[in-house]
Each structure stands twice: as C-alpha cells, then as structure tokens.
Amino acid sequence: MTKLFKTMALLGCTVSGLALSAGWASAGEVTWWTPNFNEARARELVTKFEAANPGITINLEITTTDGLPQRILTALQSGAAPDVIDVQHGWVNGYAQNNLVLPLDEVLTGREDYIPAALDYVTWEDKLWAIPYRIETHAIIYNKADFVAAGLDPANPPQTWEEFAAAAKAMTKDGKSGFAITGGGEVGNTIFRSLPFIWMAGGGIISEDGTEVLVNSPETVKAVTYYTDFFKNGISPSSTLENDGTANRRLFIAETVSMYQSGQFDVNSIRQENPNIDIGVMTIPHPEGADTAAILGGWSLVVPTDAKNPEEAKTFIGFLGEAENQAVLTDTFPARVSAMEAERFQDPILNVFKEMLPFGRPVPVHPNWVQITQAYFDGIQRILLGDEDVQTAMDGAAEEIEALL
Amino acid sequence: MQRQSTGYLFVLPALLVLGLLIAYPVAYTGLLSVTDNQGNYVGVENFARILGARATPTAFMNTLWWVFGSIVFQVILGVLAAILLNQNFRGRAIVRSVTLIPWVVPGIVAATTWAWMLHTEFGIINYMLTAPGIIPEPVGWLTNGSTVLPVMIAINIWKMFPFVAIMVLAGLQSIPNDLYEAARIDGASFWEEVWYVMLPQVRPVIVAVTLLLVIWALNHITIIYAITRGGPANRTLITPIQIFRTAFESVQFNQAAALSVMFFAVAIVVVFIYIRTLASNAGEAR
Numbered sequence: 288m289t290k291l292f293k294t295m296a297l298l299g300c301t302v303s304g305l306a307l308s309a310g311w312a313s314a315g316e317v318t319w320w321t322p323n324f325n326e327a328r329a330r331e332l333v334t335k336f337e338a339a340n341p342g343i344t345i346n347l348e349i350t351t352t353d354g355l356p357q358r359i360l361t362a363l364q365s366g367a368a369p370d371v372i373d374v375q376h377g378w379v380n381g382y383a384q385n386n387l388v389l390p391l392d393e394v395l396t397g398r399e400d401y402i403p404a405a406l407d408y409v410t411w412e413d414k415l416w417a418i419p420y421r422i423e424t425h426a427i428i429y430n431k432a433d434f435v436a437a438g439l440d441p442a443n444p445p446q447t448w449e450e451f452a453a454a455a456k457a458m459t460k461d462g463k464s465g466f467a468i469t470g471g472g473e474v475g476n477t478i479f480r481s482l483p484f485i486w487m488a489g490g491g492i493i494s495e496d497g498t499e500v501l502v503n504s505p506e507t508v509k510a511v512t513y514y515t516d517f518f519k520n521g522i523s524p525s526s527t528l529e530n531d532g533t534a535n536r537r538l539f540i541a542e543t544v545s546m547y548q549s550g551q552f553d554v555n556s557i558r559q560e561n562p563n564i565d566i567g568v569m570t571i572p573h574p575e576g577a578d579t580a581a582i583l584g585g586w587s588l589v590v591p592t593d594a595k596n597p598e599e600a601k602t603f604i605g606f607l608g609e610a611e612n613q614a615v616l617t618d619t620f621p622a623r624v625s626a627m628e629a630e631r632f633q634d635p636i637l638n639v640f641k642e643m644l645p646f647g648r649p650v651p652v653h654p655n656w657v658q659i660t661q662a663y664f665d666g667i668q669r670i671l672l673g674d675e676d677v678q679t680a681m682d683g684a685a686e687e688i689e690a691l692l
Numbered sequence: 693m694q695r696q697s698t699g700y701l702f703v704l705p706a707l708l709v710l711g712l713l714i715a716y717p718v719a720y721t722g723l724l725s726v727t728d729n730q731g732n733y734v735g736v737e738n739f740a741r742i743l744g745a746r747a748t749p750t751a752f753m754n755t756l757w758w759v760f761g762s763i764v765f766q767v768i769l770g771v772l773a774a775i776l777l778n779q780n781f782r783g784r785a786i787v788r789s790v791t792l793i794p795w796v797v798p799g800i801v802a803a804t805t806w807a808w809m810l811h812t813e814f815g816i817i818n819y820m821l822t823a824p825g826i827i828p829e830p831v832g833w834l835t836n837g838s839t840v841l842p843v844m845i846a847i848n849i850w851k852m853f854p855f856v857a858i859m860v861l862a863g864l865q866s867i868p869n870d871l872y873e874a875a876r877i878d879g880a881s882f883w884e885e886v887w888y889v890m891l892p893q894v895r896p897v898i899v900a901v902t903l904l905l906v907i908w909a910l911n912h913i914t915i916i917y918a919i920t921r922g923g924p925a926n927r928t929l930i931t932p933i934q935i936f937r938t939a940f941e942s943v944q945f946n947q948a949a950a951l952s953v954m955f956f957a958v959a960i961v962v963v964f965i966y967i968r969t970l971a972s973n974a975g976e977a978r
Contacts, residue, residue, distance in 0.1 A: 357940050471835075471923060526812035528835035528924045538813060658942045665747075668925035672837045687746055 317599045318346040318369035320362075322355065322586075325373065328615050336606050343599045363387040368591035370600035376408040376419060376587050380652045383409075383416040388589040390414040394601050396608065397623065404583050405622040408649040417587035418608050423619035424581035424647040425479060425548045426639045427572075428557070431565040433458050433545035444569035448513060451572035455522045458545040464524040467538055467547040468517050470671045472531020474657075474664045478650070479532075479582050480548045481667065485510040486580040486648065487573050492663050493688065497653040500692065502663055503678070503685040512677045515670045528671050540564070550584070551619055551640045568639040570646075583647030585622065620644065655691040662687035724949035738950035747926050747934055748951070754841060755930040758916075759909040761845040762852070766905055767898065769849060770856020774894075775886060777857065778864045788861075795854040803918035806847050810834050810919075834920060840927050844916050851915065852905060859901045863894035899970050906966065910959050931955050 321329045326349050333345040348369065350358065356378060362368045363382060374382075382388040392415045398406070402422055409417040431441035437457040445451040455465030469476045485491060490507030493500055501507055517523040524530065524538060536553050538544040540561045548571065557566055573579040588607060590600045606612060613621040614629035620641070621627060627641070653659060666684035669675045675683070728734050742748060777788050794802065809816050810833040818830040833843050871889050880888065891898075913932050916922065922929035922937065935955065939948035 360943065471920075473921070524813055525830065525832055526835060528832065529807075529811065529920075534811075541814065543813060655942070658944070661937075661942070662746075665923075665925050668923055672835075672925050672927075674837065674925060683746070690741075690744070 315342050315596065315599060316344045316346055317371060317596055317603050318348060319371040319373075319603070320348050320350050320359070320369050321373045322350050322352050324352075324618055325616065328618075332607065332612055332615060335612075336603060339606075340602065343602065345603060363591050363593070366593050368593045370590060370594040370596050371604060372589050372591065373586050374417065374589055376405065376417070376422075376583070376585055377650055377656075379409040379417040379587055379589060380411050381654065382589060383411040383414075384654070387592055388416050389592055389594070389597060390416055391418055391590065391601070391604065394418060394605050394608065396605065397610070397625075400610065400623045400625050402622055402624065402644065402647075404647055404649060405585065408583065409587050411652075417589045418604050419585060419587040419622040420607060420613045421587075421617035421619055422583060422585035422622050422644065422647070423550045423552075424583055424640065424643040425483070425550055425571065426581075426643050427546055427548055427569045428539065428553060429546040429567045429569060430539070430542065431567045433463065434567070441565075441567055444567065445572055446570075447575050448572050449575070452513075452517075452522075455517065455546060456520070459522045462543065464538070464544045465522045465546060466517050467530065467535040467544040468514060468523045468527060469530050469532060469535060470518065470527040470668060471529040472534070474660050476531040477664055477667055478660050479584070481511065481514045482582055482650070483571055483580040484514050487571075487577050488513075489577075491651070493651055493653060493659060493692065495651050497651055497692065500685045500688050502666070502688055503681040508677050508681055511667070511670070511681060515667065515677065518671050528668065551637055554636055566636065568636060570639055570643055579643070579646050581643050581647050583644075583649055585619065586617075653692070658691050659688050662691070721949045721952055724946050725953045726950075728946060734946075738946045739954065742938070742947040742951045743954075747929055750926045751922075751929045751931045751934040754926075754928065755910070755932075757841060758845060758848075758912070758930050759906060761842070762848045762909045763902060763905050765845075765849045766853045766856055767902055769853040770901075771860050771891075771894075771898065773853065773857035774860035774864055775890065777861050778890075791857055792854045794851050795858075797851075799851070799914035800918055802851060803847070803915045806915075807834070807919040810843065835924060837924070837927050840920060840924065844919065844928050847915050847919075848909070848912070852908070856898075856901050856905070859897055860894050863897035864890060867893045903963065903966060906963065907959070910955075910962075 319329070319333075326347075329347060333347055337343065337345060350373070356375075359372055359374060359378070362372075364387070379388070383390075395401075395415055395418060401419070405419040405422050406415065409415060409419055427444075429441075429444065434441035434444075434454075437454070437460075439454055439457060445454045451466075458465035469480050482492065485507050488506045488510035490504050490510055491501040492507070493502070518527045524544060526534070526538075530538070532549055535544060535547040536549060536556065539547055540557055542561070542564065554566060554568075557564060571579050571581060588604050590597055590604065594600050607616060608623075610621070610623045610626040611629070613623050614626040614631070617626075620632065620637075621629075632641075650656070662684045665687075666675075666680040669680045669683070670677055674680075725738055726733060726735060728737075773791060777784065777791065781787075808814075810818075812818060812830050812832045812835060815830075815833075817833070821827045822830055831839065833839050867890065871893070872885060875885050875889050911932055912930065913936055916928050916930060917933055917936070920928045922933045931951070932955070935948050935951050938944050938951060
C-alpha cells in the first residue's frame with residue numbers, strides 16, 4: 288500500500304511539475320512568438336531593444352506558418368500563452384470577441400501615421416486589439432518577354448477585365464498558359480485571389496455586417512464566372528485544381544505561366560531561381576468604370592490576456608511600433624506611412640504593390656468565416672471540375688452559408 | 693475475496709493511467725457532442741447540424757470506398773507478395789528488405805513525394821507516360837474527379853501491403869514442412885499447395901491483419917490530407933478528415949465531437965460484424 292501511494296505521489300509530483308514548468312516565466316521576461324520568415328530581423332530588433340531596456344529580456348520563439356492559427360488558438364485558450372504573438376490581421380477579431388487578447392490603444396503612437404484599413408482590421412467595439420506592423424496586397428506579376436512574344440506592349444499592361452482576358456488569351460500558346468488562377472491547396476489561396484474580383488463587381492461572399500449571403504447574387508456570379516472561365520477556356524493550366532499560390536509561382540519560374548496574382552514576397556524568389564525572367568507588375572484588372580480591389584493582408588502583434596508580463600510586453604510592442612523598427616521587421620510593407628520611406632522600399636518593382644495598398648480591404652468578420660469560405664471554395668472546385676455551372680454551384684454554397692450565419 | 697481485492701489494488705495505478713488517457717477523453721468527447729462552446733446542454737443539435745452539412749454524406753460514401761478498396765487490394769497483394777517471398781531464390785533477403793520500404797517511409801514524406809510525382813504539369817508520372825507516347829496528353833490524376841480517389845487508394849495500398857506481406861510471411865514460415873510433403877505425396881501442384889496448405893494455415897494471421905487494416909483505414913488522415921486536403925470539391929473527403937477539419941480548421945469542436953461519436957459507433961459495428969462472421973466461419977472450417 289505504502290509503495291502504491293509513494294508511486295502515485297511521485298507521479299502526481301511529476302505531472303504537476305511538468306504543468307508548472309510550462310507556465311514558468313520570471314519577471315521582466317517577454318516571450319515573443321514570431322514566424323520563421325521574421326527570425327533574422329526579429330533577432331536584430333531584440334538585440335537593439337535589450338540594449339536600450341536592460342531590465343527586460345526577450346525570449347524569442349520561432350513559429351512556422353503551417354498550422355499556426357490552430358497552435359495560437361490552443362495556446363491562447365490553455366492559459367499558458369506567450370507574452371507577444373505575431374498574428375495575421377484577420378485572426379485578431381476572433382480573439383478580441385472571445386476575450387483572449389488585451390486592448391492596446393494606450394500602446395499605439397502616431398495613429399494618423401497608420402494606413403486606416405490596417406487599424407480597422409484589428410478594431411472591435413471601438414478598441415484596438417493589436418498593433419499592425421506589416422501590410423500587403425496582391426498585384427499581378429507578369430513575364431515581359433511573353434507580352435512581346437504575343438505582340439503586346441509590356442510597358443502598357445491591360446487595365447480592364449476585357450483587355451486582361453484578351454491579353455491572357457493571346458499569351459496562351461506553345462504550351463504556355465496566359466494567366467494562372469488557383470483552385471487547390473489551402474482555402475485562403477483562392478479566397479485571396481478571387482474575392483477581389485467579386486468586390487470589384489459589387490458582390491461579396493457575405494455582406495460586411497455578416498447578416499446577408501451574397502455569394503449567389505448576380506454580381507458575385509458574374510465575377511466568379513470571370514475568374515473560373517480562365518480555367519474553362521484553357522487559359523489557366525490544366526493543373527489549376529491542385530495549384531496554390533506556391534505552385535503558380537513555380538509554374539511562372541518554369542516559364543509555363545505568363546501571369547499570376549501574388550504579393551511582392553514572390554519577386555525575390557523569382558529573381559533568384561530564374562534570373563532570365565524580366566518581371567513586370569501590374570494592378571489587378573477592374574471592370575470598366577470600377578476601381579480595382581485586393582484583400583489587405585499582413586501581420587499584427589497581440590498580447591494574450593494570459594500573458595505573464597503584459598506591461599513589459601506592451602513596452603516591447605511600443606518599441607516595435609516605432610516607424611524605423613516597423614521598417615525593419617516587416618517582410619513586405621510597414622503599416623505606418625512614414626516607415627515606407629526606408630531605403631528597402633524604394634525598389635521600383637515595388638511601385639505597383641504600393642499603388643495597390645489603398646485599394647486593400649479587410650475581409651468580413653464572422654465567427655464562422657473559415658467554414659463560410661470553405662463552402663464557397665467547394666463551390667469553386669465544383670465549377671472547375673465541371674460538376675455544376677456557376678449559378679448552381681453558388682446557389683449550393685449560399686445554402687450552406689445561410690446555415691452558418 | 694481478500695486476495696482478489698488485493699489484486700485490484702495492484703492494477704489500480706495502471707487503471708488510473710488508462711482512465712486518464714483513454715476513458716477521460718472518450719467521456720469528454722461525449723460531453724462535447726451534446727453541449728455548445730459555452731458548455732450549455734443543447735441535446736442533439738450538434739448531431740443535427742453536422743448531419744445536415746453537405747459534406748457529411750459525401751464523406752461517408754468516400755470512406756466506404758476508401759476502406760473497401762484499400763483492404764481488398766492490400767490483402768490480396770500482401771498475401772501474393774508473402775507467398776513469393778517465401779520461395780527459395782537468389783537474393784531473397786534483399787527483395788524481402790526492399791519490399792518493406794513503402795511501409796517504413798514516414799506517411800507524410802510518402803504523401804508529399806506522391807503529390808509531386810502525380811502533378812499534372814511537372815510530375816514524373818505524366819512525364820514517363822507522355823514522353824514515349826503511351827498517353828497523348830498529361831492526365832490530371834489529382835484534379836480529375838474520377839481518378840483522384842482511386843489514386844489515393846492506390847497510394848494507400850502501396851504504403852500498407854508490405855505490412856500484410858511481412859505478417860503473412862511470418863505465418864507461412866511457421867507451417868511445418870510435413871504438411872507440404874504430405875501434399876506433394878498426394879500429387880498437389882504448387883497452386884494446390886497454396887490453396888489447401890498455405891492459406892488455411894495463415895488464415896488467423898490474415899484475419900487479424902485485416903482487422904488492423906480496417907481500423908487503420910477508418911482512422912486514416914495523413915496521405916489524403918497531405919495530398920488533397922479532402923478536395924477537389926470533397927472528392928477525397930473521408931470522415932476522419934471531415935472531423936479533423938471541423939475541429940481544427942473551423943474550430944467547431946462540438947460538431948466535430950458529435951461526428952466522432954457517430955463515427956465511433958459505426959466503426960464499432962463494422963468491427964463487431966467482421967469479428968463475428970470470421971469467428972463463426974473459422975469454426976465451420978474446422
């Protein structure tokens with residue numbers, strides 16, 4: 288009996304010891320989760336911060352983007368969260384609504400210096416729940432040589448939907464695809480690339496206040512038809528249904544695709560892997576008489592409600608929010624206008640991406656957004672597979688989404 | 693009686709650990725399935741919602757195809773491979789080791805490699821088929837609605853048949869030589885030996901292995917999720933992946949729990965029927 292109790296007591300100690308060690312953090316220590324693409328620049332900033340603030344140690348933990356939302360959600364709900372987390376703008380609202388992060392209005396300096404859409408993204412009930420530091424939108428990356436080969440002028444890329452479709456068609460020859468859309472991979476890939484077309488046409492997946500289904504409205508159907516027709520007319524590669532953004536970039540690098548949508552982060556890898564391509568960038572084409580549009584993407588910093596050292600965390604976020612530090616940390620563009628003056632944003636190839644920023648919009652906020660987009664994406668795949676026409680597929684998606692609102 | 697209760701005390705630690713690791717999660721899943729995310733009791737609402745989802749019947753049918761298709765070919769191929777590997781030939785040890793490779797490769801590595809090999813544009817499979825002109829143009833193995841599930845099943849067969857082979861081979865090697873000799877004296881051909889000596893002797897092994905395969909196929913996520921994530925348009929969505937997606941992508945733990953409970957019940961019934969039929973058959977055979 289005694290032995291049994293001893294064993295159990297020992298087991299109990301081990302378990303509670305493990306639980307304690309997971310939540311152990313000494314005063315003045317800030318644990319910061321940042322994705323791997325930030326690592327080098329984050330280390331640079333941590334060194335700078337620690338030199339200026341001797342009382343605070345920053346404990347850098349590197350995350351990977353695959354499965355990151357699930358990992359963060361688990362950490363936030365477990366009560367053993369880090370002090371600062373890098374998250375995408377779109378995730379912040381859900382955290383705020385479930386009381387998982389702290390409001391950060393007091394930390395924000397230079398409110399008027401920020402791109403308004405970035406702050407709107409992370410605002411809920413008039414409070415700011417995150418400090419955005421990185422913003423970006425897509426544009427269309429194209430191969431200038433393919434324009435010339437098709438008898439088009441690479442200095443004057445198409446502006447409207449009709450011009451663009453005609454150009455894409457002209458470049459589809461000799462085994463090349465004029466314009467690659469996505470139809471596979473993670474849902475987000477296709478949302479990021481097709482939702483802007485829907486917005487330009489005046490439609491949506493759901494209304495901005497999340498009360499109405501717009502996915503089978505005539506405007507949305509028109510835009511989805513425009514998007515999916517690139518595949519149906521043989522302009523997008525036959526592998527479209529298995530391609531995500533990365534696959535499209537590979538096809539572009541292999542010079543089998545002439546145009547595709549992406550952000551500026553693709554430019555460097557194209558230059559490295561195939562220096563022969565003369566890269567052009569154009570704004571996403573718009574319907575005659577309407578503005579272009581894009582989804583505003585990017586990253587923000589949040590402080591979990593369960594953070595061990597929230598005050599030090601806020602000091603640190605305040606430091607990262609300074610314009611010169613934002614200019615270092617961001618992989619794409621900084622959320623502050625004044626930070627944009629830094630040397631690294633002056634490469635002319637970035638100009639069009641900068642032009643696209645004011646047209647960037649946040650995606651609607653809804654607790655079931657992931658399932659809503661999944662229903663829409665399934666509809667897109669049914670169209671691409673040839674199972675259903677656009678109207679039927681979107682009606683089906685509308686029925687599913689209706690149940691989720 | 694005294695002795696028996698002392699015995700219970702001795703197994704208590706093990707039971708406690710089992711309880712924590714198995715009974716608690718099972719019970720908690722049950723609880724999740726009848727509550728909402730605030731913990732309020734909602735009856736069968738989660739069940740009704742997930743059953744009403746468009747993907748659920750599709751996933752169920754896909755699961756049936758997936759399990760049935762995988763098992764039949766895994767067992768047939770595995771047994772044939774075992775019989776082959778049981779023969780005496782030069783280099784047998786090497787062939788035996790090589791056969792095991794698909795099973796030893798980590799699932800996620802195998803899946804990603806297959807996804808690349810099957811890619812329509814730059815996959816080696818289409819290259820090998822189109823270059824010598826076997827097929828006129830590349831096949832969209834993973835994008836064609838009618839090929840994608842069979843392709844997934846084929847990968848699963850490739851991955852698991854070595855396991856069947858090695859288990860059956862072990863069974864074959866325990867067959868005493870007398871049986872073969874007796875059969876040969878009676879003038880049995882090779883295939884008669886297979887049919888009347890080998891298969892009856894390894895029957896218990898095949899039964900047990902098949903049961904394992906059924907359970908593994910029912911639980912499967914890795915290959916399909918890594919290659920297609922259940923797409924395109926849910927063509928390869930099987931119920932375990934639907935549960936995973938509902939819980940960890942849509943963060944609807946309650947509906948996922950409801951689906952798990954139903955799936956668990958179905959799986960139990962399948963396994964039960966399987967054991968009952970095979971156990972009674974085995975009795976008749978004797």
